[in-house]
Amino acid sequence: MRFPARSAILTAALLLAAPLLPGIARAQAGSPVAPGSQAEPGQFTPAQRQEIIAIIRGALKSDPSILNDAILSLRAEADRSQAVDAQAALARNRAALAPTDADLVVGSGGVTLVEFYDPRCPYCRKVLPDLDRLAASDGRVRLVEKLIPILGPASVLQARAIVAAGRQRRASALQHILMTDTGQPDGVRLRSLAQQAGLNADRLERDMADPAIASDLQRNIALAQALGITGTPSFVVADRIIPGALDLAALRQAVAAARTN
Known part of the structure; x- marks a missing residue:
């Protein structure tokens, strides 16, 4: 604060x-008190x-x-x-932090690290490689990535695409392509990137229009608000909420502290 x-x-x-x-x-x-200057009790x-x-x-x-x-x-x-x-x-x-169909889950370890992120957030993009390294180097961590598109229409477009890509089991591939792309985030660009990720672009567009995906994303935003999270990225591990971008060393330290407790 x-x-x-x-x-x-x-x-x-x-x-x-x-x-x-x-x-x-x-x-x-x-x-002595001057006349008119008497203080109230x-x-x-x-x-x-x-x-x-x-x-x-x-x-x-x-x-x-x-x-x-x-x-x-x-x-x-x-x-x-x-x-x-x-x-x-x-x-x-606590129960609402459990992964849903809208979340990308990596690993199945005993310590769960939840990230609230926006695909357009530059700090989230910076953290992504370190999250990959953490998951690859520590098999006892489960990473749950919850999308909260709070940075405008482009964020909403890309968040819906990532969730929809999960229905083709290509959410991680599209996530990484989108979060390293510097092009204009519009529908035409999205179709091209989806094809690069091995997705059926037509099906992706149909799935993105499903109201259930919009509801899932809104539920994530509501959960972040209930937790007092006001920015991205933010992390939840054990009984801690950690705001801001964490490097690999800080991520490992947070996981180690959760194991100790």
Whole structure:
């Protein structure tokens, strides 16, 4: 989670001031209060607020690391909260992570690594070779690749084509061709690439029009949203949701951690 700079500074300042407030309040309680400046119970007078601000400014000037420490603490707490939320979301949606007819499944090992990806996503394209290497080098991993076409019409077109290619048992072949292609993603180009992948292009077009495929893809998108996934690629392994592109070393580390737990 990213904090806006102004919000982080304000929150950090309040954290910094918190230990000082009781002393200020006690000191001010015995001081005369100007007419019209009486604070409501539980509130500070304008003079007290000014004194708090002065103390905060002085502390930050004398030791700027205080603000950095406060921001780091806020971020750590946000990360912990996010991890708890992710585990709760996984518990609610664990059954929905099982592979469906719309998913490409590689391997049959005891650790399942689920990837949510968009075929047009450049980071997903970058990760694909490392996923291939992981599956080829570790027979104890099952890779489940769930399409979530979230980058526009071209993504939807290619996602539907990959799912439809699965009906001819050529989903992986078409996936790899599409995700390494730099041409214009339109119907004419798709037919040509489908033929390169060994597909019957006419049948592919008919299958792509099946409403069941659109429903499958929408179900994947809904699942990603339920898990709090907002970008691609994102991975689910054991009780962790890992956003962003992972290289081969990071993928192996995530799988090893799942085996340990």
